[in-house]
Amino acid sequence: MxxxxxxxxxxxxxxxxxxxxxxxxxxxxxxxxxxxxxxxxxNFTGRSINLVLSDRGVKALRDVGLDEEVLGIGIPVEKRAIHTGVDTVNEQFYGKDGEVIYSLSxxxxxxxxxxxxxxxxxxxxxxxxxxxxxxxxxxxxxxxxxxxxxxxxxxxxxxxxxxxxxxxxxxxxxxxxxxxxxxFLNIGYKELNIPANADGTHKLDKNSLHIWPRGNFMLMALANLDGSFTCTLFMPHDGENSFESLKTKEQLVDFFANHFPDTEAVIPNLVEDFFKNPTSYxxxxxxxxxxxxxxxxxxxxxxxxxxxxxxxxxxxxxxxxxxxxxxxxxxxxxxxxxxxxxxxxxxxxxxxxxxxxxxxFLEMSSKTADANFLLQKKIEKWFSDKHPELWVPLYSRVTFSHQPYAEALAIGDRQNEIMQEVLKMENIVENWNSEKVENKILELLKA
Amino acid sequence: MxxxxxxxxxxxxxxxxxxxxxxxxxxxxxxxxxxxxxxxxxNFTGRSINLVLSDRGVKALRDVGLDEEVLGIGIPVEKRAIHTGVDTVNEQFYGKDGEVIYSLSxxxxxxxxxxxxxxxxxxxxxxxxxxxxxxxxxxxxxxxxxxxxxxxxxxxxxxxxxxxxxxxxxxxxxxxxxxxxxxFLNIGYKELNIPANADGTHKLDKNSLHIWPRGNFMLMALANLDGSFTCTLFMPHDGENSFESLKTKEQLVDFFANHFPDTEAVIPNLVEDFFKNPTSYxxxxxxxxxxxxxxxxxxxxxxxxxxxxxxxxxxxxxxxxxxxxxxxxxxxxxxxxxxxxxxxxxxxxxxxxxxxxxxxFLEMSSKTADANFLLQKKIEKWFSDKHPELWVPLYSRVTFSHQPYAEALAIGDRQNEIMQEVLKMENIVENWNSEKVENKILELLKA
Incomplete structure (x- = not known):
């Protein structure tokens, strides 16, 4: 004591x-x-990206017996839902079966x-x-x-x-x-809202973190308990496609119609919220x-x-x-x-x-829409499933383990070097799950 | 206007x-x-490394007609005098004939x-x-x-x-x-003093910046108008060979006798000054x-x-x-x-x-005593004398030109890459000023 x-x-x-x-x-x-x-x-409103609670946070709560009470007000999120175009959604699961993070207000x-x-x-x-x-x-x-x-x-x-x-x-x-x-990043953010359906249900899958990746800007949505989603628009403060460039109602509506056409149906108060809510740093x-x-x-x-x-x-x-x-x-x-x-x-x-x-930011806003990156993730997942003891993906190390962050980062960098070699292999798009690829990774891991 | x-x-x-x-x-x-x-x-005393005025500063003074008045209270410094051991002094000229910097209080x-x-x-x-x-x-x-x-x-x-x-x-x-x-650097500094001779002359060559390079620490001396030198001891705050490790008179005197034996004759008030003057950051x-x-x-x-x-x-x-x-x-x-x-x-x-x-700091405290570095400087100077239009050494770009610092740094990095290639050449120690070396540098400059 x-x-x-x-x-x-x-x-x-x-x-x-x-x-x-x-x-x-x-x-x-x-x-x-x-x-x-x-x-x-x-009344709390406005500034604050929704929180995500994952294993490290859960552990700290569990050690003083508070995990259940807190998880009771959270929504499990098991995957990214990548909105690449109108009605085109790619799903990327965060971890293995049952591994989730929690969306919290x-x-x-x-x-x-x-x-x-x-x-x-x-x-x-x-x-x-x-x-x-x-x-x-x-x-x-x-x-x-x-x-x-x-x-x-x-x-x-x-x-x-x-x-x-x-x-x-x-x-x-x-x-x-x-x-x-x-x-400071030159990226700012602004909150928007997807309200609940009349019956209190969610308008989008509530167990997904929704991303609309658009290069140097993106929209994100995380579910709330009351059926709504908190949306966050991340975008440069100035330059092309920036907060500064959206000064009028027309510019804003055009911008969303161009880049996020599938959100029109679910964000009814776009104009009001956009011009009322602050742009944060x-x-x-x-x-x-x-x-x-x-x-x-x-x-x-x-x-x-x-x-x-x-x-x-x-x-x-x-x-x-x-x-x-x-x-x-x-x-x-x-x-x-x-x-x-x-x-x-x-x-x-x-x-x-x-x-x-x-x-x-780069991964979420650009790479999640990049074919090469998606291939890399696919190969990593395939290899990791075959050799779970040899390959824990970076995201899992960071989010579903208590390994020190610095170790996770160092191993992630090494894994990425290996994957860059693998992506250079001939006909990798066709042969991504071949024995040759498996052996190449095994060999590189030993180097 | x-x-x-x-x-x-x-x-x-x-x-x-x-x-x-x-x-x-x-x-x-x-x-x-x-x-x-x-x-x-x-009365001004104590804290302040002596100043060095070089071409960029002189230009700013000259443009408002103040250069002559200011240079009148400065002492021209044309070279580094490297005190590698007792009575062993290597000289490194800063620039070409007549290029000097000025020591000022x-x-x-x-x-x-x-x-x-x-x-x-x-x-x-x-x-x-x-x-x-x-x-x-x-x-x-x-x-x-x-x-x-x-x-x-x-x-x-x-x-x-x-x-x-x-x-x-x-x-x-x-x-x-x-x-x-x-x-903050983990290196701190403390001022010491080399007084003038009884007749007002300097105890060391006044037109040199004196350095006693000792790896992770060094002593430096710059001449003042009154015949004295301001010495500056640069050393880690803690660890081996640090300010923290010199707590008693005996430790201090031993340390100087070991590392700077030729300073005993010229720094009479070592103990008093060392413990009176602050250690600065x-x-x-x-x-x-x-x-x-x-x-x-x-x-x-x-x-x-x-x-x-x-x-x-x-x-x-x-x-x-x-x-x-x-x-x-x-x-x-x-x-x-x-x-x-x-x-x-x-x-x-x-x-x-x-x-x-x-x-x-690394260059002054370690490299100036390093044979490889001295060879590099020798080759650079030799090549630069032969091809002054192709090779202006980094120090000269920074100190004797008005080229933007960022350009000087970028070119200096490129020059250093070239020199690392050159130093790998066979028998470079013997053949440092051969036609082969000259051609190698010319070729690398074109790459």
Whole structure:
């Protein structure tokens, strides 16, 4: 057991609340601060890509007995449904039989997590703005405005779970030797909506992640519990086929009729939603170190914000907690070494999922419609079925295993090199499932 | 001519003062703000690697008639003097006959630049701390402390020339789509001193940049006007042979006796200076965009802070001004497009000199003592002398030309590939200046 500490968690998002539950279960006093009102008391709308929960996230929930409650509000998603043209849909299963990811509403999930944390004995302080943290004492400063009066609250340890624009990290960033980068994609996103049928059923297959891949832009749809789908349009901010280029109702309607003709029947409020909903930005944020002695630590998006194309933002944040829990088990009260080991073991994996997520935009928006890529996936699946012990596809390593992300990335790169060799073989389109191909892969795997 | 504007320049360093002179010459009202006291009224000591001024910097000074005054306080440096062992010194000339760089004291130069700017009609506001800038109006906010009372001053345009930890950039950083990175090297530095002889002469050759390359650490010395040398010890912060490993007087004296035995006679105050002077950090900072409409622009270290190993920090900052001047000539009063073209044309070159500077630590600390590298340099020089129109060495492109840094880097990489091929030739050590080698290079250049 650890000696009980008084711990502040800044941020009542998904990672902050789950972290609070873990800390509370270890006997600590846990106070969670958030600058926003209690999410259970407000209407949540708008900004937020639907969440995808996969094995890493499920494990973190299961270890504190919360997986069933959370999965109860999720919709299993077993495949990609690729809308290549009008009425042409290709299906790509994510894993083997029964392997699924879960579509979740961020708002619903967050409400549930706050409930569960309160039930576990965590105290919440909403509409309390944390502006500063003293890195040597973990004391936080709270006030109405950045330049107004502040009061202080003393803690033994403060966690920054306050997201990509973390105020706690902002303070750490002023130290020497603090590495930091924020890089915006030129791709933005906007939410649209596919409402439920009159009888409450879904207009599209609810167990698919729907993609309309169109090169440098794409539309995506994920099912909600109420029969609706949240759609997300990913597109460059400027240039050809960009948010900037869609200024009028006519331009918008033409654009959708040209590129997404099969959505006309299912997105009735296109024009209203498009011009009402904000265009949001996508950023990759990296930093190091994540901790300061035994006093302050960052977790989740606050230390590794990633783009959403692998669906791993929450999963990576929840896995931070799994790793932290292992460290608490291992180091007990030696918090300085505990946090040091946490950041060092976790950082390469955070960098790896950032890279994988960045690359996946290309895969989703272009490659899913590319014959060569589809052939590659087909060969991989065929070989993997024959030799499951020799070939686990990258997506499965990332999504259906707990292998460290950095290892998954390295093996995935090696597999891709092998497949590039295989795709160069003569008549590969016809002979893709021949013994020759099988032997070639076996030989390359040994090299 | 441009219509006169009221312009604020934040930062009275080298780039801020030279920029102010350029703006003043164009008829603008120019106010320079600095949080520090007037550098002409204080003793400057300690932190600051000696400056190196080369052709890009000289050009920016010459274009406003200031080159002779500045070169008058500089010492020409024509070569590297590589101290490989006791009394063993290899010399590497930087360029062709007469091509030199200049060693300058940052403090002396900065005082002179402020004098020159005042003479040109620039107004200075020292000990005025700028905390904020309104990006849409260029209005700056000034006050005693970050959280104290602020007063505002209105301008038409505000330049941030406030260095690597720029407050103006800090404000821009809060926008969406602002890319930013700061990356610290694990190499730190500390200043030491070689005093003048009793008669005021230099203890070492004053026209050399002295290097004691020792793998992952090195000592460097640059001459000052008063007969002394400023020495800089570059070394990892921690690990073997690090600042952290030198905690006691005995450890320090042993370390210098082992690695720099020939410095004992010339650095009398080693122990006192080492423990008195701070260990400083080295950071590479990149960002984009550099400007906000026609209201706010960054320049110099504020938008591209680099490590000092190519001696180009000030030169790159001064070249920013040369480019800005070309844009003022070209665009006149169209400041929005003027600043847009400035940032777009300058950014790739800022990235290139950052990369070159980062790489040069390896060259200075290890490669200058490496037989293969010395052979490469010898072949390059020999070929370049024979075919000056076909081969300008990278160092000369960067230091003795005004070719954009990005082009110099790209050509340098190509040249290095060629030389790696050449070094693989049979008996290259004996035949380095043979016709065969000459033909090989000529052939590779055509490829």
């Amino acid at each position: 650890q000696n009980p500490k008084k711990i502040a968690v800044v941020g009542s998002g998904l990672v902050g609340t789950l972290l609070a539950i873990y800390l509370k279960k270890r006997g600590h006093t846990v106070h969670v601060y958030d600058r926003s009102p209690d999410i259970r008391k407000i 961020r708002g619903l999930l967050n409400r549930k997590m706050v409930d569960l944390a309160e039930k576990a004995g965590v105290e919440f302080f909403f509409e309390e703005k944390v502006w500063d943290v003293d890195l040597t004492t973990a004391t936080i400063s709270i006030g109405e405005s950045e330049r107004g009066e502040w009061k202080t609250r003393d803690y033994d340890l403060t966690f920054g779970a306050d997201g990509a624009f973390s105020r706690i990290r902002h303070k750490m960033q002023r130290q020497s030797m603090f590495n930091y980068s924020q890089e 996508l950023v990759t944020m990296k930093c190091f170190p994540w901790t300061f002695s035994d006093k302050v630590a960052l977790i989740g998006d606050a230390c590794h914000a990633i783009v959403p194309f692998y669906g791993h933002g929450m999963n990576a944040g929840f896995e931070d907690i799994t790793v932290l829990e292992q460290m608490m088990e291992q180091y007990g009260d030696d918090w300085a070494n505990l946090l040091n080991d946490y950041e060092n073991s976790r950082k390469p994996n955070a960098d790896a999922i950032a890279e994988l997520s960045y690359r996946n | 441009q219509n006169p504007k009221k312009i604020a320049v934040v930062g009275s360093g080298l780039v801020g003062t030279l920029l102010a002179i350029y703006l003043k010459k164009r008829g603008h009202t120019v106010h320079v703000y600095d949080r520090s006291p007037d550098i002409r009224k204080i 940052r403090g002396l130069l900065n005082r002179k630049m402020v004098d020159l700017a005042e003479k040109a009609g620039v107004e200075f506001f020292f000990e005025e701390k700028v905390w904020d800038v309104d990006l849409t109006t260029a209005t700056i906010s000034i006050g005693e402390s970050e959280r104290g009372e602020w007063k505002t001053r209105d301008y038409d345009l505000t330049f941030g020339a406030d260095g690597a930890f720029s407050r103006i950039r800090h404000k821009m950083q809060r926008q969406s789509m602002f890319n930013y990175s700061q990356e 080295l950071v590479t900072m990149k960002c984009f965009p550099w400007t906000f409409s026609d209201k706010v622009a960054l320049i110099g270290d504020a938008c591209h802070a680099i490590v000092p190993f190519y001696g180009h920090g000030m030169n790159a900052g001064f070249e920013d001004i040369t480019v800005l001047e070309q844009m003022m000539e070209q665009y006149g009063d169209d400041w929005a497009n003027l600043l847009n073209d400035y940032e777009n044309s300058r950014k790739p070159n800022a990235d290139a000199i950052a990369e070159l500077s980062y790489r040069n």
